[in-house]
Amino acid sequence: MTPSDRILSKALAASGMDSAQWAGVQAALRDRAFFSARINDARALAVMREECARIARGEGDASDARARIREALSRAGVADDGTAGVRNPYARARLDLVLKHNVQSARGYAAYVAQTAPGPLAAAPAQELVRVRRSRVPRRWAERWEAAGGSFFEGRMVALKADGVWTRLSRFGVPWPPFDFNSGMGVRPVRRGEAVRLGLLAEDQPAPAPPPPPGFNDDLEADINVPRTDDPLLVGLRDTFGDQITESRNPDGTHRIRWEGSLMRDFAAGKIPRVRMGKASDALLSKLPAGMSFPPGGTPTLTVDSSFRVHTAPHREATGSNRRDLPLRDADLELLPTLLREPGAVRPGRGNAVLVSLDILDGSTLEACVSLDAAHVDTVYRYETIP
Numbered sequence: 001m002t003p004s005d006r007i008l009s010k011a012l013a014a015s016g017m018d019s020a021q022w023a024g025v026q027a028a029l030r031d032r033a034f035f036s037a038r039i040n041d042a043r044a045l046a047v048m049r050e051e052c053a054r055i056a057r058g059e060g061d062a063s064d065a066r067a068r069i070r071e072a073l074s075r076a077g078v079a080d081d082g083t084a085g086v087r088n089p090y091a092r093a094r095l096d097l098v099l100k101h102n103v104q105s106a107r108g109y110a111a112y113v114a115q116t117a118p119g120p121l122a123a124a125p126a127q128e129l130v131r132v133r134r135s136r137v138p139r140r141w142a143e144r145w146e147a148a149g150g151s152f153f154e155g156r157m158v159a160l161k162a163d164g165v166w167t168r169l170s171r172f173g174v175p176w177p178p179f180d181f182n183s184g185m186g187v188r189p190v191r192r193g194e195a196v197r198l199g200l201l202a203e204d205q206p207a208p209a210p211p212p213p214p215g216f217n218d219d220l221e222a223d224i225n226v227p228r229t230d231d232p233l234l235v236g237l238r239d240t241f242g243d244q245i246t247e248s249r250n251p252d253g254t255h256r257i258r259w260e261g262s263l264m265r266d267f268a269a270g271k272i273p274r275v276r277m278g279k280a281s282d283a284l285l286s287k288l289p290a291g292m293s294f295p296p297g298g299t300p301t302l303t304v305d306s307s308f309r310v311h312t313a314p315h316r317e318a319t320g321s322n323r324r325d326l327p328l329r330d331a332d333l334e335l336l337p338t339l340l341r342e343p344g345a346v347r348p349g350r351g352n353a354v355l356v357s358l359d360i361l362d363g364s365t366l367e368a369c370v371s372l373d374a375a376h377v378d379t380v381y382r383y384e385t386i387p
Helices: 003-008 019-023 042-056 062-075 092-115 118-123 141-147 165-169 192-197 232-244 263-268 282-286 330-334 336-341
Strands: 126-131 156-160 185-190 221-224 245-249 255-259 275-279 301-304 323-326 345-348 353-359 365-371 376-385
Touching: 003 042, 003 092, 042 062, 042 092, 042 330, 042 336, 062 092, 092 118, 141 156, 141 165, 221 232, 232 245, 232 255, 263 275, 263 330, 275 336, 282 336, 330 336, 330 376, 336 353, 336 365, 336 376
Parallel strands: 301 376
Antiparallel strands: 126 156, 126 185, 221 255, 245 255, 275 301, 323 376, 345 353, 353 365, 365 376
Protein backbone atom coordinates (compact mmCIF):
# COMPACT_ATOMS: atom_id res chain seq x y z
CA MET A 1 0.00 0.00 0.00
CA THR A 2 1.46 3.33 -1.07
CA PRO A 3 1.22 6.40 1.19
CA SER A 4 -1.42 7.81 -1.16
CA ASP A 5 -3.45 4.59 -1.00
CA ARG A 6 -3.16 4.62 2.78
CA ILE A 7 -4.65 8.12 2.94
CA LEU A 8 -7.46 7.33 0.49
CA SER A 9 -8.32 4.14 2.40
CA LYS A 10 -9.33 6.15 5.45
CA ALA A 11 -13.07 6.67 5.77
CA LEU A 12 -14.47 10.19 5.97
CA ALA A 13 -15.50 10.96 9.57
CA ALA A 14 -17.17 14.35 9.79
CA SER A 15 -17.54 15.51 13.38
CA GLY A 16 -17.69 18.62 15.52
CA MET A 17 -15.23 17.08 18.01
CA ASP A 18 -12.06 18.96 18.84
CA SER A 19 -8.59 17.41 18.90
CA ALA A 20 -8.78 16.54 22.61
CA GLN A 21 -12.04 14.66 22.08
CA TRP A 22 -10.62 12.83 19.08
CA ALA A 23 -7.64 11.80 21.21
CA GLY A 24 -10.09 9.95 23.48
CA VAL A 25 -11.38 7.76 20.64
CA GLN A 26 -9.89 4.26 20.66
CA ALA A 27 -6.75 4.27 18.48
CA ALA A 28 -7.80 1.40 16.20
CA LEU A 29 -10.99 3.25 15.30
CA ARG A 30 -9.29 6.63 15.00
CA ASP A 31 -6.53 5.33 12.73
CA ARG A 32 -9.09 4.27 10.13
CA ALA A 33 -10.81 7.63 9.95
CA PHE A 34 -9.90 10.73 8.00
CA PHE A 35 -10.92 13.66 10.17
CA SER A 36 -10.00 17.19 11.12
CA ALA A 37 -10.95 18.76 14.42
CA ARG A 38 -14.34 20.52 14.35
CA ILE A 39 -14.93 19.87 10.63
CA ASN A 40 -18.46 18.52 10.39
CA ASP A 41 -18.84 18.42 6.61
CA ALA A 42 -17.86 15.20 4.82
CA ARG A 43 -17.67 17.00 1.48
CA ALA A 44 -14.92 19.28 2.77
CA LEU A 45 -13.12 16.30 4.30
CA ALA A 46 -13.22 14.52 0.94
CA VAL A 47 -11.36 17.45 -0.65
CA MET A 48 -8.84 17.56 2.22
CA ARG A 49 -8.22 13.82 1.90
CA GLU A 50 -7.68 14.06 -1.86
CA GLU A 51 -5.24 16.95 -1.45
CA CYS A 52 -3.25 14.99 1.15
CA ALA A 53 -3.15 12.00 -1.22
CA ARG A 54 -2.07 14.26 -4.06
CA ILE A 55 0.87 15.61 -2.01
CA ALA A 56 1.79 12.04 -1.00
CA ARG A 57 1.94 11.12 -4.71
CA GLY A 58 4.26 14.05 -5.38
CA GLU A 59 1.65 15.95 -7.41
CA GLY A 60 1.26 19.70 -6.99
CA ASP A 61 2.44 21.62 -3.97
CA ALA A 62 1.17 22.69 -0.57
CA SER A 63 0.25 26.17 -1.76
CA ASP A 64 -2.17 24.81 -4.39
CA ALA A 65 -3.54 22.29 -1.89
CA ARG A 66 -4.22 25.02 0.68
CA ALA A 67 -6.08 27.08 -1.93
CA ARG A 68 -8.29 24.16 -2.95
CA ILE A 69 -9.06 23.25 0.66
CA ARG A 70 -9.95 26.86 1.52
CA GLU A 71 -12.30 27.00 -1.45
CA ALA A 72 -13.94 23.74 -0.33
CA LEU A 73 -14.33 25.00 3.23
CA SER A 74 -15.93 28.19 1.96
CA ARG A 75 -18.37 26.31 -0.28
CA ALA A 76 -19.23 24.05 2.66
CA GLY A 77 -20.07 27.07 4.80
CA VAL A 78 -17.27 26.52 7.31
CA ALA A 79 -16.54 29.79 9.13
CA ASP A 80 -13.22 31.65 8.87
CA ASP A 81 -12.52 33.53 12.10
CA GLY A 82 -9.62 35.45 10.55
CA THR A 83 -7.03 34.25 13.06
CA ALA A 84 -3.69 32.67 12.24
CA GLY A 85 -3.81 29.86 14.83
CA VAL A 86 -4.48 26.16 14.32
CA ARG A 87 -8.05 26.47 15.60
CA ASN A 88 -9.00 28.36 12.43
CA PRO A 89 -9.60 25.83 9.59
CA TYR A 90 -8.47 28.42 7.01
CA ALA A 91 -5.19 29.36 8.68
CA ARG A 92 -1.97 28.30 7.02
CA ALA A 93 -0.76 26.78 10.29
CA ARG A 94 -3.86 24.56 10.47
CA LEU A 95 -3.79 23.53 6.80
CA ASP A 96 -0.07 22.77 6.92
CA LEU A 97 -0.71 20.64 10.00
CA VAL A 98 -3.41 18.66 8.15
CA LEU A 99 -1.29 18.17 5.04
CA LYS A 100 2.01 17.41 6.76
CA HIS A 101 0.64 15.13 9.45
CA ASN A 102 -1.45 12.98 7.11
CA VAL A 103 1.33 12.67 4.54
CA GLN A 104 4.03 11.99 7.14
CA SER A 105 1.85 9.43 8.91
CA ALA A 106 1.10 7.63 5.65
CA ARG A 107 4.79 7.57 4.75
CA GLY A 108 5.63 6.40 8.26
CA TYR A 109 3.16 3.55 7.86
CA ALA A 110 4.68 2.55 4.51
CA ALA A 111 8.18 2.61 6.01
CA TYR A 112 7.00 0.52 8.98
CA VAL A 113 5.60 -2.10 6.61
CA ALA A 114 8.90 -2.21 4.70
CA GLN A 115 11.21 -2.19 7.74
CA THR A 116 9.34 -4.93 9.62
CA ALA A 117 9.34 -7.36 6.69
CA PRO A 118 11.42 -10.51 7.44
CA GLY A 119 14.58 -9.46 5.55
CA PRO A 120 14.93 -5.89 6.89
CA LEU A 121 13.90 -7.07 10.37
CA ALA A 122 16.64 -9.72 10.46
CA ALA A 123 19.25 -7.22 9.25
CA ALA A 124 18.14 -4.40 11.59
CA PRO A 125 16.00 -5.74 14.46
CA ALA A 126 16.10 -2.46 16.42
CA GLN A 127 15.76 1.25 15.77
CA GLU A 128 16.78 4.51 17.40
CA LEU A 129 14.64 7.56 18.07
CA VAL A 130 16.48 10.44 16.42
CA ARG A 131 15.84 14.02 15.41
CA VAL A 132 15.25 14.26 11.66
CA ARG A 133 14.56 17.97 11.47
CA ARG A 134 14.99 20.98 13.71
CA SER A 135 12.00 22.24 15.70
CA ARG A 136 11.44 25.79 16.84
CA VAL A 137 10.46 24.57 20.32
CA PRO A 138 11.87 21.05 20.83
CA ARG A 139 9.86 18.78 23.12
CA ARG A 140 11.42 16.84 25.99
CA TRP A 141 11.69 13.58 24.11
CA ALA A 142 14.10 11.95 26.53
CA GLU A 143 11.53 12.40 29.30
CA ARG A 144 8.73 11.09 27.09
CA TRP A 145 10.88 8.11 26.11
CA GLU A 146 11.53 7.24 29.74
CA ALA A 147 7.86 7.70 30.65
CA ALA A 148 6.90 5.29 27.84
CA GLY A 149 9.17 2.62 29.34
CA GLY A 150 12.14 3.12 27.05
CA SER A 151 15.74 2.45 28.08
CA PHE A 152 18.88 4.41 27.23
CA PHE A 153 21.94 2.79 25.69
CA GLU A 154 25.06 4.91 25.69
CA GLY A 155 22.71 7.88 26.06
CA ARG A 156 20.71 6.87 22.98
CA MET A 157 17.00 6.02 22.78
CA VAL A 158 17.12 2.57 21.20
CA ALA A 159 14.66 -0.35 21.33
CA LEU A 160 13.79 -3.43 19.33
CA LYS A 161 11.25 -2.81 16.61
CA ALA A 162 8.97 -5.26 18.40
CA ASP A 163 9.10 -3.27 21.66
CA GLY A 164 5.79 -1.74 22.71
CA VAL A 165 7.58 1.48 23.64
CA TRP A 166 7.04 2.80 20.11
CA THR A 167 3.26 2.62 20.42
CA ARG A 168 3.30 4.00 23.95
CA LEU A 169 5.52 6.88 22.81
CA SER A 170 3.08 7.87 20.08
CA ARG A 171 0.36 10.39 20.71
CA PHE A 172 -1.63 8.50 18.09
CA GLY A 173 -1.24 4.95 19.43
CA VAL A 174 0.70 3.61 16.41
CA PRO A 175 4.31 2.33 16.27
CA TRP A 176 5.57 4.56 13.46
CA PRO A 177 6.45 8.28 13.20
CA PRO A 178 5.39 10.99 13.50
CA PHE A 179 4.89 10.40 17.19
CA ASP A 180 3.21 13.78 17.76
CA PHE A 181 1.93 16.73 15.75
CA ASN A 182 4.70 18.77 14.08
CA SER A 183 7.27 16.41 15.52
CA GLY A 184 10.84 16.60 14.30
CA MET A 185 11.60 13.08 15.50
CA GLY A 186 11.95 9.92 13.41
CA VAL A 187 13.66 6.54 13.57
CA ARG A 188 16.96 5.17 12.33
CA PRO A 189 17.48 1.40 11.79
CA VAL A 190 19.95 -0.27 14.17
CA ARG A 191 21.70 -3.23 12.60
CA ARG A 192 21.89 -6.61 14.28
CA GLY A 193 25.55 -6.42 15.28
CA GLU A 194 25.01 -3.12 17.05
CA ALA A 195 21.81 -4.41 18.71
CA VAL A 196 23.76 -7.40 20.06
CA ARG A 197 26.58 -5.14 21.28
CA LEU A 198 24.09 -2.93 23.11
CA GLY A 199 22.55 -5.98 24.80
CA LEU A 200 19.18 -5.83 23.09
CA LEU A 201 19.65 -9.35 21.66
CA ALA A 202 21.76 -12.39 22.44
CA GLU A 203 24.22 -13.47 19.75
CA ASP A 204 22.08 -16.43 18.62
CA GLN A 205 18.66 -14.93 19.40
CA PRO A 206 16.35 -14.38 16.43
CA ALA A 207 14.83 -10.95 16.06
CA PRO A 208 11.36 -10.88 17.63
CA ALA A 209 8.67 -9.92 15.15
CA PRO A 210 6.66 -6.78 15.92
CA PRO A 211 2.87 -6.84 15.53
CA PRO A 212 1.93 -6.97 11.85
CA PRO A 213 1.03 -3.59 10.44
CA PRO A 214 -2.71 -3.15 10.75
CA GLY A 215 -4.65 -3.78 7.59
CA PHE A 216 -7.75 -1.74 6.89
CA ASN A 217 -10.06 -4.51 8.05
CA ASP A 218 -8.01 -5.69 11.05
CA ASP A 219 -8.77 -4.91 14.68
CA LEU A 220 -11.94 -3.02 13.89
CA GLU A 221 -13.72 -3.78 17.14
CA ALA A 222 -13.41 -2.08 20.50
CA ASP A 223 -15.11 -2.82 23.81
CA ILE A 224 -16.63 0.23 25.48
CA ASN A 225 -17.10 -0.38 29.20
CA VAL A 226 -20.30 1.58 29.75
CA PRO A 227 -23.46 0.26 31.43
CA ARG A 228 -26.16 2.19 29.56
CA THR A 229 -27.02 2.86 25.94
CA ASP A 230 -27.36 6.56 26.75
CA ASP A 231 -23.87 6.83 28.25
CA PRO A 232 -22.22 10.07 26.98
CA LEU A 233 -19.22 8.19 25.57
CA LEU A 234 -21.41 5.85 23.53
CA VAL A 235 -23.68 8.69 22.42
CA GLY A 236 -20.61 10.68 21.39
CA LEU A 237 -19.30 7.82 19.28
CA ARG A 238 -22.68 7.47 17.59
CA ASP A 239 -22.81 11.19 16.88
CA THR A 240 -19.23 11.19 15.61
CA PHE A 241 -19.24 8.16 13.34
CA GLY A 242 -22.95 7.86 12.49
CA ASP A 243 -23.51 4.99 10.09
CA GLN A 244 -19.80 4.18 10.13
CA ILE A 245 -20.12 2.19 13.37
CA THR A 246 -22.43 -0.54 14.61
CA GLU A 247 -22.81 -1.59 18.21
CA SER A 248 -23.80 -4.69 20.15
CA ARG A 249 -23.91 -5.75 23.78
CA ASN A 250 -21.44 -8.26 25.24
CA PRO A 251 -22.66 -10.97 27.66
CA ASP A 252 -21.16 -9.01 30.59
CA GLY A 253 -23.26 -5.96 29.71
CA THR A 254 -20.50 -3.87 28.15
CA HIS A 255 -20.90 -2.55 24.63
CA ARG A 256 -18.93 -3.47 21.56
CA ILE A 257 -18.33 -0.95 18.79
CA ARG A 258 -17.43 -2.14 15.29
CA TRP A 259 -15.96 0.23 12.72
CA GLU A 260 -17.86 0.02 9.43
CA GLY A 261 -16.25 2.99 7.77
CA SER A 262 -15.47 1.13 4.54
CA LEU A 263 -19.02 -0.14 4.06
CA MET A 264 -19.75 1.53 0.74
CA ARG A 265 -16.26 0.82 -0.58
CA ASP A 266 -16.66 -2.87 0.33
CA PHE A 267 -20.17 -2.93 -1.13
CA ALA A 268 -19.02 -1.41 -4.42
CA ALA A 269 -16.25 -4.03 -4.60
CA GLY A 270 -18.80 -6.83 -4.15
CA LYS A 271 -17.47 -7.90 -0.75
CA ILE A 272 -20.81 -7.53 1.00
CA PRO A 273 -24.31 -7.96 -0.52
CA ARG A 274 -26.35 -5.52 1.57
CA VAL A 275 -25.79 -2.33 3.52
CA ARG A 276 -27.99 -0.81 6.19
CA MET A 277 -27.64 2.94 5.83
CA GLY A 278 -29.35 3.78 9.12
CA LYS A 279 -32.75 5.24 9.85
CA ALA A 280 -34.15 7.97 7.63
CA SER A 281 -33.04 11.26 9.16
CA ASP A 282 -35.32 14.07 10.28
CA ALA A 283 -33.72 16.23 7.57
CA LEU A 284 -34.78 13.74 4.90
CA LEU A 285 -38.27 13.22 6.34
CA SER A 286 -38.90 16.96 6.65
CA LYS A 287 -38.05 17.56 2.97
CA LEU A 288 -40.29 14.88 1.44
CA PRO A 289 -42.58 16.46 -1.17
CA ALA A 290 -46.19 17.07 -0.19
CA GLY A 291 -48.27 13.91 -0.27
CA MET A 292 -45.23 11.58 -0.26
CA SER A 293 -44.16 9.52 2.75
CA PHE A 294 -42.71 6.22 3.86
CA PRO A 295 -45.29 3.58 4.79
CA PRO A 296 -46.51 3.93 8.42
CA GLY A 297 -44.87 1.91 11.17
CA GLY A 298 -41.97 3.89 12.56
CA THR A 299 -38.92 5.51 11.02
CA PRO A 300 -37.72 3.19 8.23
CA THR A 301 -34.17 1.91 7.94
CA LEU A 302 -32.74 2.66 4.51
CA THR A 303 -30.95 -0.18 2.74
CA VAL A 304 -28.78 -0.80 -0.30
CA ASP A 305 -28.47 -4.26 -1.84
CA SER A 306 -27.35 -6.06 -5.00
CA SER A 307 -30.06 -4.37 -7.09
CA PHE A 308 -28.32 -1.04 -6.50
CA ARG A 309 -27.07 0.60 -9.70
CA VAL A 310 -24.48 3.24 -10.37
CA HIS A 311 -26.15 5.37 -13.03
CA THR A 312 -24.09 5.93 -16.16
CA ALA A 313 -26.57 6.72 -18.98
CA PRO A 314 -28.25 10.11 -19.40
CA HIS A 315 -31.19 10.31 -17.01
CA ARG A 316 -33.23 12.78 -19.03
CA GLU A 317 -36.70 12.01 -17.72
CA ALA A 318 -35.81 12.38 -14.04
CA THR A 319 -33.16 15.09 -14.12
CA GLY A 320 -34.16 17.23 -17.08
CA SER A 321 -32.39 17.91 -20.37
CA ASN A 322 -30.06 20.56 -18.95
CA ARG A 323 -28.08 18.08 -16.86
CA ARG A 324 -25.24 15.81 -17.88
CA ASP A 325 -24.05 12.70 -16.05
CA LEU A 326 -20.46 12.53 -14.76
CA PRO A 327 -18.43 9.45 -13.77
CA LEU A 328 -18.98 8.42 -10.17
CA ARG A 329 -15.85 8.38 -7.97
CA ASP A 330 -15.09 6.30 -4.87
CA ALA A 331 -15.49 9.42 -2.72
CA ASP A 332 -19.01 9.93 -4.12
CA LEU A 333 -20.14 6.56 -2.80
CA GLU A 334 -18.59 7.40 0.55
CA LEU A 335 -20.72 10.54 0.64
CA LEU A 336 -23.92 8.50 0.28
CA PRO A 337 -24.55 8.42 4.08
CA THR A 338 -24.14 12.21 4.19
CA LEU A 339 -26.43 12.60 1.18
CA LEU A 340 -29.18 10.62 2.93
CA ARG A 341 -28.74 12.19 6.38
CA GLU A 342 -28.35 15.80 5.25
CA PRO A 343 -29.86 16.19 1.76
CA GLY A 344 -29.81 19.58 0.12
CA ALA A 345 -33.06 18.90 -1.72
CA VAL A 346 -35.65 16.14 -2.15
CA ARG A 347 -37.99 16.04 -5.15
CA PRO A 348 -40.41 13.53 -6.66
CA GLY A 349 -39.11 10.72 -8.84
CA ARG A 350 -41.02 7.97 -10.60
CA GLY A 351 -43.90 6.39 -8.69
CA ASN A 352 -43.47 6.50 -4.94
CA ALA A 353 -39.77 7.37 -5.13
CA VAL A 354 -37.82 10.53 -4.43
CA LEU A 355 -34.58 11.96 -5.78
CA VAL A 356 -32.34 13.07 -2.93
CA SER A 357 -29.58 15.49 -3.93
CA LEU A 358 -26.54 17.17 -2.40
CA ASP A 359 -24.26 19.76 -4.00
CA ILE A 360 -20.64 18.57 -4.09
CA LEU A 361 -17.87 21.09 -3.60
CA ASP A 362 -16.46 20.65 -7.11
CA GLY A 363 -19.64 22.17 -8.56
CA SER A 364 -21.35 18.87 -9.40
CA THR A 365 -24.39 17.36 -7.69
CA LEU A 366 -24.73 13.90 -6.16
CA GLU A 367 -28.20 12.39 -6.42
CA ALA A 368 -29.75 9.11 -5.27
CA CYS A 369 -33.14 7.57 -6.02
CA VAL A 370 -34.90 6.30 -2.89
CA SER A 371 -37.96 4.06 -3.06
CA LEU A 372 -40.28 5.12 -0.25
CA ASP A 373 -42.24 1.84 -0.38
CA ALA A 374 -39.15 -0.31 0.21
CA ALA A 375 -36.97 2.27 2.02
CA HIS A 376 -34.39 1.28 -0.54
CA VAL A 377 -31.65 3.25 -2.30
CA ASP A 378 -31.49 1.82 -5.80
CA THR A 379 -29.62 4.34 -8.00
CA VAL A 380 -26.95 6.98 -7.51
CA TYR A 381 -25.29 9.31 -10.00
CA ARG A 382 -23.35 12.56 -10.22
CA TYR A 383 -24.21 15.27 -12.70
CA GLU A 384 -23.39 18.82 -13.69
CA THR A 385 -25.83 21.46 -14.83
CA ILE A 386 -25.35 22.55 -18.44
CA PRO A 387 -25.54 26.36 -18.82
